[in-house]
Amino acid sequence: MLKYFLIFLLTIWMSGCHQQESYTLHLVGDSTMADKKDPELNPEHGWGQVLPSYFDSAVTVVNHAVNGRSTKSFIEEGKWDRVKAQIKSGDYVFIQFGHNDQKSKDAERYTNPYTGYRNNLKTYVTEAHALGAKPVLFSSIVRRKFNEEGVLIDTHGVYPYVMRQLAIELDVPFVDMQWYSEQLVASMGDPKSKELYLWLEPGESSYKPEGKQDDTHFSKYGAQQMAQLAIKEMKNQGFPFVKYLKAENLKTNN
Secondary structure (H helix, E strand, C coil): CHHHHHHHHHHHHHHHHCCCCCEEEEEEECCCCCCCCCCCCCCEECHHHHHHHHECCCEEEEECCCCCCCHHHHHHCCHHHHHHCCCCCCCEEEEECCCCCCCCCCCCCCCCHHHHHHHHHHHHHHHHHHCCCEEEEECCCCCCCECCCCCECCCCCCHHHHHHHHHHHHCCCEECHHHHHHHHHHHHCCCHHHHHEEEECCCCCCCCCCCEEEEEEEEHHHHHHHHHHHHHHHHHHCCHHHHHECHHHHHHHC
16 A cells, blocks of 8 residues: 555656746837837738747736837836836746937936936846746847948947846846847948838738838837847846747748
8 A cells, every 4th residue: 555655645746846947027118119019911010919829828928018109108107016016936037128318308217327217127126036036138130220331330328238237236137138139230331221110102911001110119020130130149047937938930031
């Protein structure tokens, strides 16, 4: 009887050991990360919108990013409080702001990079840590801006640098999406890099029949490429949830 009882206990223990882990990734950011309405028709996509397609059921992506928000407005509108109410210990919080913090003619969104922006980012990180979560800082993805000589020009100023330095100071992971997207866009050049962004000829899309020339927001293809840049760096940094990536989707979207 003892033998069978021990076998039973061993079976229960082994069953517990083979239970699949689960991870939740909370995304906090602006329109370049956000989900877009009418995804089957809308040609615009955020990179966070396509991120779930790369993971199996062990990873849940909760996209809280909202169009037009800065580190400041996301907090002041109560959106960060609503995210915190959903965070559980062990969750990851991906934080990506900068595009709208730069808008110096908009008092509701603008932040001084060295003061307001830095301290707002610090608030996200420290409050996520207080909830037992794991914050990760992501610099902003480049805007597509080439000069007459075909050189890709920076539009973000010191904001990515401030974020990078804060990540070092607070000892949190940093994914330099500006650097990786800059390499991609520059390598494609102008005009081929328009494929990554929301460039549409009139009549090309029934959703936007008037056409569009947008060097900030992404096509579905562009969102996939940006998501894969993020994933590549997550793999390089050894995030544990990358073991649940779907290899076939990475190959399909390359």
